[in-house]
Amino acid sequence: MAAPTDAKKRTQPPWEPPSGAGCPKLHLYNSLTRRKEPFVPQEGKKVTWYSCGPTVYDASHMGHARSYISFDILRRVLTYYFDYDILYVMNITDIDDKIIKRGRTNYLMDRYLLEASSPEQRLKDVQEAMKMFESKLNKETNPDKKQMYIGIAKATTEATEGLQSTLKSQKEGSEIEKSTKVMLEAARDPLCDWLDAEHGSEVKDKSIFFKLTQHWEREYHKDMDALNVLPADVLTRVSEYVPEVIAYTQKIVDNGFGYESNGSVYFTTSKFDTAPGHHYAKLVPEAFGDQEALKEGEGDLCISQDRLSEKRSANDFALWKASKPGEPAWDSPWGQGRPGWHIECSVMASSILGGSMDIHTGGVDLKFPHHDNELAQAEAHYDNDHWVHYFLHSGHLTIAGCKMSKSLKNFVTIKDALKQYTSRQIRLVFLLHSWKDTLDYSADTMDVAVQYEKTVNEFFLNVKAILRDAPSSGPEAFEKWNQPELDLNEKFETCRSKVNEALCDSVDTKMALESMRALIGQCNVYMQERRAAKAPPNRRLLQNAAVYITKMLRVFGAIEGDEPIGFPMSGAAQNVNVEETVMPYLQVLSEFREQVRQTARQQKAVDILKLCDALRDDILPDLGVRLEDREEGAAVVKLVDKETILRERQLAKQQAEEKQRKKEEAKRKEQEKQAAKDAQRRIPPSQMFLQETSKYSAFDDKGMPTHDAEGKELSGKQIKKLAKLYQAQEKLYNEYLKVSEATPSNDSVSAATNLS
Template identity: 60%
Template structure:
């Protein structure tokens, strides 16, 4: 995450010092931003429903919220705790997963041509029906386009059959299946969807698209959430959440499903439904869309009122299911966010964000559910909604062939250019993704880039001077004028960011600052590069706050005061390649028992690389670790390692000497005949028998029978050792 910068202090004016205000959808006005707990901000953001590729509509929301989050954190200094959900249980996911599974199964079956042709006629009838009954102009157009493609593919299939050419028939059949994938999948789902029972089929699809979503977010330089919640992982919490709503008398069970009782909720003193969009109260069409595509007529008839909405849906055949007190089922769409956000934050949070299209019914239902659960009148303090995204003035739609995925956009523009486009618009307003919009982004990027290049060149030129004193020159009117512009620009940027985080106005202020600086660069000789560096550094910091400039996460201490902060990111790829090459050489050398090559590999690790501040750590069975360390530290480590090796060698030699001495002593003892072994101990015994066994101790006292037995045993052992010695000596 980028470094925080301190906002400039603004002297009091007639209107007072600017303070941060944000537009709150709950009150429909700008309000002073005051979190519940000082500088700590709790923030929940509605994440994607992962059933397909992320598109520019997603980018509209997530780049927007990333900018707001960065400004709150890195400019205003708030401690933001950011949670985002992934919806991986949803009607769209269920339907798409079933269709993909059934389509793949159909293709794998390799049906006879006659069967495929017969199926095509039924598919066309199904499409014709959709064209006639659809009230959505976009969907109607999409069905008509599909029908035209399918008609062409079917005609080609029939012609190939009449030709009798096997290869043509096979090719036509393959083309038909691919051209009819969407309507064929839909037709298969209608006929066979109820037969799909394996829950795993419904988890593979969202996990794949979630992975792709995260890749897109990383490419767009969007900060990761502090916590990411998935619906599939919060089923127990969701069930408990619903139980509490039922216990509070605002939820009811009907035929295995659970519904939110809007009428009963409205009767409570401190509650009323549709806080965000009260004028939408009773909009049953929007409510129905929120219930999902798979909600059947029977389910609608289970409701006490058309305004009620599902908290828990009884699972039908062909749908995933989880156990609950009400039977097998799955969560409703709205309840997931309430339960997951509350699981992390409790009964209240500061900010809730999402696209403007989610205001009703999704967010209004979330508010009602959460208030009903906790019995409180406020769940979220500030609701922030990003504006719509259009494509060249039109709503994005596959039927209009203007659907733009994030990957499509990134194939034409960089992540930085896309972010500039978003920054040039208010986060609340509709953003039109078009040639004109992107041309503006490209132009402003070019303006700032050229300014940075010119300032760098000026700094390098100054650096060529021989003395430090010559870097500081007297300020004349041109410098004083630029400084006045600079100071005012800081104030104006601050005022813009305080005013609902108005990045468009902030960029305009910075643009004017650059234009004034460019005139100074053009007309002033000699240039004051210190002043220019201050201006460029400030703009860079603001761009870092906006996420235009990325900063790699830094962990631990800097490598060295003499090494630039981006040194590691530059050099590490080369060192990694070198390390992998060395490891391959070591592996081959071991196989060939090429000891000299292995010594060279060790020399590179132990003697050469430490001199340039690189440490290699070989780990058995694992990839060699490559670490950049201050070379002075490494040289000290090398010296310490050398001393440790010498100490190790010394101890080894001492052990070997001790073992040799012990062995020599053992061998010397083995040479002594058993009849002489006690006679050499003159300080213990004074008299011996014919076999050399002691009979009296040194004081003339007779040896006891017990002691004599022990001595006899020792003599027998020595007899054995001595015989071994004699046998060895003879050989």
């Protein structure tokens, strides 16, 4: 039928987008502006990133882990969550005052210990070294360092006195040798300083320094691998960039911001700061002129008076240092020398990333002077004012409120931390705190991370147990959603939204993990309610939640491997799903054990029940298998990392022992309290004050005090108070007498027994 000619022409209504809030954009806390800024890379999704690496002269500690794990988390989130293409550059400082001094002193100390010398001569050397050390102690103004020096001086004094006593008593050689060794260990730092002052200039072999740095760089990489920190895309070493440092320094001089003095080259901070378009100390302007910080930045070997007098201003800093005897040296237009500390990062970052970069990271303690000097050098070299767009600084790590520091000998090495906790637990403790805030490393802090890991792992295991009972495909894999499922899904969506908001908010992993913890709690409640109602939970919904949490923990670097749900089993061969392989056999074992238990119960076969318990409690846990008995049906089988189970058992044992100890302690205290109470009851009221001669000097015929210890008569108020105590004791004593009269003595009981 044809449409009527006069029909009204119909049009499609215009489409309008939903009025939602939209997706939040990533913001990062920028130390340059001291606020959160929208993150906008210079070139689309490409991100150029330079991170200050370690100075390799000693073992890496948890202060290093604080920075490198924090930056690894940021890098992973920007790469795997926000999908940026990152070029990550990191340096290794292998030329530095600390390295030079440590390399020299290690060499000199080893040589000294190999020399044939009597205990008396060793004692004399240490006493000489202590004169120099005490002078250093007296000049120290930093309270933390001063306290450390006092501790070293005290330990050394005690050790030297011990050796002197041993020598005077003319004990056998082994005792003298032992006392000498104790003294040398206590006095190592003072002795090293003394040896360096006496013989440091004699060290000429560069290999001494590079042998030290190569060893500790290898150890650093091992530590980072153990912590699951991604390796840098580009790794630079100062020793490989000396020609570039010389050329870079020359360009700064040519641009008018540097000058040569006595073979060293210094940066003119005042000229740079007053030049148009330049600003010195961008990160910490309030620290401009902080001489203590500037001296520390120059290094221990460059704070002598002759070095300081070379500078036109106390605020200037070294770009190139003229090498003294005993220091490694390279040829330069200004003579034999070596790179300054700050210039190395400017040069190496510029060599790879050019005249500007998106992100620069480092520890908060590097802000001034290191990073401020880096910025000044690079911007003087390129004549720009934007060498770094986003500066991200990780917070301090403290131990019981004190800064973790190698120079203060207040640190926990990464290797020692990994003996006590797993790499995942250490990473979780950083994830549970903001990357830019101070974090206190303690047993309590780590316990929070351990408990978080346990909560997450139990959730994974429970979901896996439910999924094993369900078909993975076909119509049976899909179940109707009722109100509980709708409610849980809404909470799931809320969690994902909150996690996204948290990561957009300067990568707030603390809030992200709290949101994930809340979702796990809601899933646990849902599973409990379904179990109570004897109704199966919606397996696919729980699976989606578990897959999401696994994915996010993988983004954060807390999960390795590609298993869709849960933590991987340690020691599993690559591309082998241990769970899929062994679970069918374990399920059969669990069902067989349940049948045996039921039969044993019916026949009251206690020994067989004990064997079933031993299988659950002792045998299977050693294989990484946990059985959880339930009211009906076979035990739930959970594959748990063997180390995790062993730690759980050890913790449970410790908690049980601690509980028993507290119980026994409470019982002992109660017995002591009762004994004291019984002893008090046995005292006649007439005797209770007579022994208190420090308080009273005279008593009446009832034993009541009448005068205080100085002979002054007691007031009526005091006597009234003492009378109340007297009456109370009289009551207790009378009760004691009644009980004594009613209870026959041991002698009476024995006599009665003999008569019978």
